[in-house]
Amino acid sequence: MQQSRYLTAREVAETLGVSLATVYSYVSRGLIRSEATGENNRKRRYLAEDVEKLSERKMYRRDPAKIAEHAMHWGMPVLESALTSISETGLFYRGQDALQLATTATIEEVAALLWAGDRGNAATIFAAKSAPALARPHQWLQTLDALDASLSPIQRAAIALTLSSVDDLAAYDLENVDSAIQVGARILRVMAVTLAGMETSAATWLTKPGISLAEILQRNWQLPADTARLLDAMLILCADHELNTSTFAARVVASSGAHLYLAVSAGLAALQGIRHGGSTLLVEGLLREVGEPQHVRRVLAQRLQRGQAIPGFGHRLYPDGDPRGKLLLRLAAETYPDSLSVALAQRLAETMQEETGRQPTLELALVTLANALGLPEGSALSLFALGRTVGWIGHALEQYQSGQMIRPRATYAGV
Numbered sequence: 001m002q003q004s005r006y007l008t009a010r011e012v013a014e015t016l017g018v019s020l021a022t023v024y025s026y027v028s029r030g031l032i033r034s035e036a037t038g039e040n041n042r043k044r045r046y047l048a049e050d051v052e053k054l055s056e057r058k059m060y061r062r063d064p065a066k067i068a069e070h071a072m073h074w075g076m077p078v079l080e081s082a083l084t085s086i087s088e089t090g091l092f093y094r095g096q097d098a099l100q101l102a103t104t105a106t107i108e109e110v111a112a113l114l115w116a117g118d119r120g121n122a123a124t125i126f127a128a129k130s131a132p133a134l135a136r137p138h139q140w141l142q143t144l145d146a147l148d149a150s151l152s153p154i155q156r157a158a159i160a161l162t163l164s165s166v167d168d169l170a171a172y173d174l175e176n177v178d179s180a181i182q183v184g185a186r187i188l189r190v191m192a193v194t195l196a197g198m199e200t201s202a203a204t205w206l207t208k209p210g211i212s213l214a215e216i217l218q219r220n221w222q223l224p225a226d227t228a229r230l231l232d233a234m235l236i237l238c239a240d241h242e243l244n245t246s247t248f249a250a251r252v253v254a255s256s257g258a259h260l261y262l263a264v265s266a267g268l269a270a271l272q273g274i275r276h277g278g279s280t281l282l283v284e285g286l287l288r289e290v291g292e293p294q295h296v297r298r299v300l301a302q303r304l305q306r307g308q309a310i311p312g313f314g315h316r317l318y319p320d321g322d323p324r325g326k327l328l329l330r331l332a333a334e335t336y337p338d339s340l341s342v343a344l345a346q347r348l349a350e351t352m353q354e355e356t357g358r359q360p361t362l363e364l365a366l367v368t369l370a371n372a373l374g375l376p377e378g379s380a381l382s383l384f385a386l387g388r389t390v391g392w393i394g395h396a397l398e399q400y401q402s403g404q405m406i407r408p409r410a411t412y413a414g415v
Helices: 011-018 020-028 048-062 062-069 098-104 107-116 117-123 137-145 151-167 177-195 200-206 213-220 227-238 245-255 260-273 279-290 291-303 323-335 340-355 360-374 379-402
Strands: 034-037 041-049 084-087 092-093
Touching: 011 020, 011 048, 011 137, 020 098, 020 260, 020 323, 041 048, 041 213, 048 323, 062 151, 084 177, 092 323, 098 107, 098 227, 098 323, 107 117, 107 177, 107 213, 107 227, 107 379, 137 151, 137 360, 151 260, 177 213, 177 260, 213 227, 213 379, 227 323, 227 360, 227 379, 245 260, 245 379, 260 379, 279 340, 279 360, 279 379, 291 340, 323 340, 323 360, 340 360
Parallel strands: none
Antiparallel strands: 034 041, 084 092
């Protein structure tokens, strides 16, 4: 099917293998949405997304095994979740607009919403009393400090999850939802102090009352106090995105009966792939290569002529542009109007739109804001990881409650 968001009636008929009369019948039954084109109300165009869904349904009825094969690659849903919905109208966490939450809520409130269904529970979930289960934070923080300095924050976070899980025996009680939620709060604190490039003294921040995740990042990165609000927005827009690769990995591990630390570790491993969160590192490389706004067109031309992809642009789920990237780039322009990083991203976005029609994704916006804030290299991935940990935990909790093990079958294609 073509990449356009809309199809003509004849294209719909050819795609579905039906007559034009059948197409109009589908429209009248609400199976395919249409809208008028221009001033002529009789001439209409049809939403490609609806046609694709109808095509998949027809395929499923004809050959269930075939649809299962396609479901694993941007195909039909493979399991139910009440956490996040993605549609042409936007991104929603338990029915609440994620973009609105990004400008009005904290990451703790969004975690409470995704984990417990009520953002008003944030104060209870993230109270200081949730931390004492980490009995020896000084010891494992010192262990991290003794490791090779060349390890990235993400690599340190993976080790920190293993070390801190040793003392958290409550993590093994998968049936106690309230206890598991408290474990999730502890995991977020461990991730925050590690990804922000903690020092041994940061152990006190694991139990310090009243300090938020954004404030931990802001203080460790020595940023102005008012940047905590911006950090919250970045974390919230990273919090969840349905069954992406890392979330599916975390959910599969949770379905085996593994505790939350292991589920989050699985998500963290998958996130680092360059087709997922690791693409932020590719975006960093692109922006370094461009350097200044006046070099944008030359670098893009060279890359495209060499057959190289342009990272940070085009998202399959958002034909009209990634709303997360749009919002964060707007916040970046409003907060840092004189930033070279912001100007560079704006010129890059304008040129890509003109030449390819592709629009910025979340990854470009994260890197742009990280550069504008003067954060260490790789910090965009750290922010992505910390925010997405909220979603991994939410999906793991949901999987525990379902009691199901995710174990699909493979179609044998060997000798």
